[in-house]
Amino acid sequence: MKKLSILALAACLALPALGVRSARAEELEPQYRKAVAKGLEWMAKQQHRDGHWEAAGAQYPITMTALGGMTFLMEGSTIREGKYADNIRRAADWLVARSQPNGMLCNPNHPGEAGRYMYGHGFAMLFLSCVYGEEEDRDRRKKLEDVLTRAVLFSGKAQTNRGGWGYVSAADGGGFDEGSVTITQMQGLRAARNAGIVVPKEIIDKGVKYLKDCTNAQGGVIYSLGGGGGGDGRPALTAAAIACGFSAGEYNSAEVKKWFKFCQSHVPLTLGGGGGRFGHDEYTHYYYAQALYMLGDNGWDKLFGAGDKNKLTWTKYKKAVFDNLVKSQGGDGGWTGGMVGPVFITGVNLTILQLENGNLPIYQR
Numbered sequence: 413m414k415k416l417s418i419l420a421l422a423a424c425l426a427l428p429a430l431g432v433r434s435a436r437a438e439e440l441e442p443q444y445r446k447a448v449a450k451g452l453e454w455m456a457k458q459q460h461r462d463g464h465w466e467a468a469g470a471q472y473p474i475t476m477t478a479l480g481g482m483t484f485l486m487e488g489s490t491i492r493e494g495k496y497a498d499n500i501r502r503a504a505d506w507l508v509a510r511s512q513p514n515g516m517l518c519n520p521n522h523p524g525e526a527g528r529y530m531y532g533h534g535f536a537m538l539f540l541s542c543v544y545g546e547e548e549d550r551d552r553r554k555k556l557e558d559v560l561t562r563a564v565l566f567s568g569k570a571q572t573n574r575g576g577w578g579y580v581s582a583a584d585g586g587g588f589d590e591g592s593v594t595i596t597q598m599q600g601l602r603a604a605r606n607a608g609i610v611v612p613k614e615i616i617d618k619g620v621k622y623l624k625d626c627t628n629a630q631g632g633v634i635y636s637l638g639g640g641g642g643g644d645g646r647p648a649l650t651a652a653a654i655a656c657g658f659s660a661g662e663y664n665s666a667e668v669k670k671w672f673k674f675c676q677s678h679v680p681l682t683l684g685g686g687g688g689r690f691g692h693d694e695y696t697h698y699y700y701a702q703a704l705y706m707l708g709d710n711g712w713d714k715l716f717g718a719g720d721k722n723k724l725t726w727t728k729y730k731k732a733v734f735d736n737l738v739k740s741q742g743g744d745g746g747w748t749g750g751m752v753g754p755v756f757i758t759g760v761n762l763t764i765l766q767l768e769n770g771n772l773p774i775y776q777r
Contacts, residue, residue, distance in 0.1 A: 440768055447738045451762045452487055455480055456499055458755055463502030468753030471524040472531025474517060478504050478539035479759040485539075486530045486766040486775070490546040490725050504543045504556075504626065507536045509561045515566030522647030528579040530570060534596030537563045541603035542772055557753050560609045561599075563643055565621050566666045568615045574625070574637050575618030590636040591649035594622055594700070595656050599774065602659040605672035606773045620660050631670030632678065644678075647678040648692045652699035658706045660776070669715055675700065694750060695759045697733070701764040704729045 440448075458480070459465055465476040473738045481503035484496035491500050508560040510519050513772045516551010517536035526533055540560055547553040566695035576589030577597045582750035596617045605611045625641070633653045650671045657668045704726050741747055747757040769777055 422762065440765075443738055444734055444765055447741055448762060448765050449485070450741065450745035451596070451747075452483060452496065452745075454742075455483055455755070455758055456496065458746075459499055462560055463480065463499075463504075463506035465503075465755050466524070467756055468751070469524070470758075472752070473522065473534065474507065475517070475527075475535045476534035476755050476759070478509055478532070479763075480538045481507075481540065483762040483766070484544050484757055486763065486769055486771055488769060488771050491543050491545050492548060500543065501750070502603050504540060507540060508555065508559055509537075511562070515562030515564075517559075517563050517566075528593075530577050530579055530581065533563065533570075533597055534577075534593065534737040535569065535596075536773065537567070538603045540605040541600070541609065542774065544607045544609075556607070560604055560607065564604050564609055564611050564615075567601060568612060571597075571615060571618060575620075575622035576626075576637065576735075577619075587639055588636070589622070590638070591623070591626055591633050591646065592652070592695075594619060595649070595652040597705075598623075598656040599659060602656075603774045605655030616660055620657070620662065623656060626653075627670055631674035633671065645674055645678070647675060648696040649697050650674050651679055651703060654703035655699045655706070658703065664715065668733045672682055672703075672712075672715065672724065673749060675703075676722065681729055681738060683733050685759075694752075696758045698763060701729065701733070701767060702775060705767040705775070708777060717769055734765065737765060 437648055446491040450492065463477070465474050465480040467476050481500055484500050487496060488494055489496035489500060491497060491504060502545060503629055507517060510602055513516055514521070516529060518525050519531045520526055537560065540556060540563075542554045544553070544560060549554055562631040567577070570578055570587040572582040572587050576591070577590040577595040578590055578593055582589070598616070601611050601616060601619075622637065623633060626649075628643070628645050630645050631650070632651040633648070634641060634643040636645055654668060654671045654675070657665065657671065662668050679696060680701055683693055704724060706728060707724065709727050711724040712720065712725060716723070746754045747761050748754045750757055752761075770776055
């Protein structure tokens with residue numbers, strides 16, 4: 413997410429192999445391990461026989477399939493072995509079968525995807541890149557490499573001249589771009605680079621610049637640069653920008669500092685009940701948890717210096733969020749609420765709860 417730059421090989425060599433369960437996974441407290449186990453079983457039961465998942469109203473099947481597959485990879489299963497190996501393989505096969513000749517990972521004829529296919533494309537690229545490293549069958553691996561190589565090229569061609577992405581390609585969308593799809597593409601491209609797929613450096617550089625250009629005076633990331641930019645910063649997009657900034661190596665940039673300060677004052681450390689809900693909170697915390705996990709407990713002091721009593725740390729976040737997630741989990745193992753539906757919410761919460769497993773390079777410190 414093969415090379416994005418001359419640093420890519422070093423990055424890949426430094427990353428542990430998928431499927432090797434980190435010792436940290438066994439350190440997760442019993443009540444959280446139990447919640448994860450129940451959630452994964454629920455997710456497995458929601459998978460359709462052909463390998464896909466979908467959101468409420470049969471929406472977003474590409475995105476939901478990739479998100480569902482990622483939760484099993486985070487558990488430590490791989491496409492080769494583990495409790496959920498069959499679920500992962502069926503999800504990967506379903507997505508590969510929807511690769512288009514131009515590289516787009518989508519079924520353009522599906523009404524739940526046609527008008528926003530770049531979301532699914534980004535998530536599918538993320539999941540398939542994480543699967544690729546564990547595929548040992550020569551023919552299947554070669555096919556995955558071809559699918560991912562074309563997917564990366566499609567993302568590059570779909571990028572607007574401002575460096576962002578919209579719900580559809582730049583050509584199909586008249587050059588429209590916005591933050592949430594841009595972030596999805598950035599993570600998918602980073603995962604492809606991690607897997608050893610060639611990702612032109614200029615694509616990533618333009619994406620990072622787009623997020624920086626979207627940053628307003630308050631440090632928040634606005635919705636879109638279209639129409640000259642401007643507007644209020646979006647907490648959800650700002651949290652996501654941090655995770656993308658870290659993935660792109662922006663560990664100490666002025667923008668990352670601005671984004672963190674904005675989120676410190678605009679993102680409540682509540683999710684899943686016990687403190688109230690707010691708009692797009694699952695989406696926000698999907699990325700915010702990643703950002704704070706990578707920040708750790710000492711990162712804030714390195715960015716801003718010691719002395720901030722309200723500093724953000726992973727331990728503080730975990731204490732505020734994890735118990736609420738356990739309390740709000742349904743008896744069947746899933747989570748409910750929101751417009752997108754339980755598959756999305758359960759996938760998000762399982763991602764958050766499993767970050768400490770350390771099984772996927774894209775989510776590691």
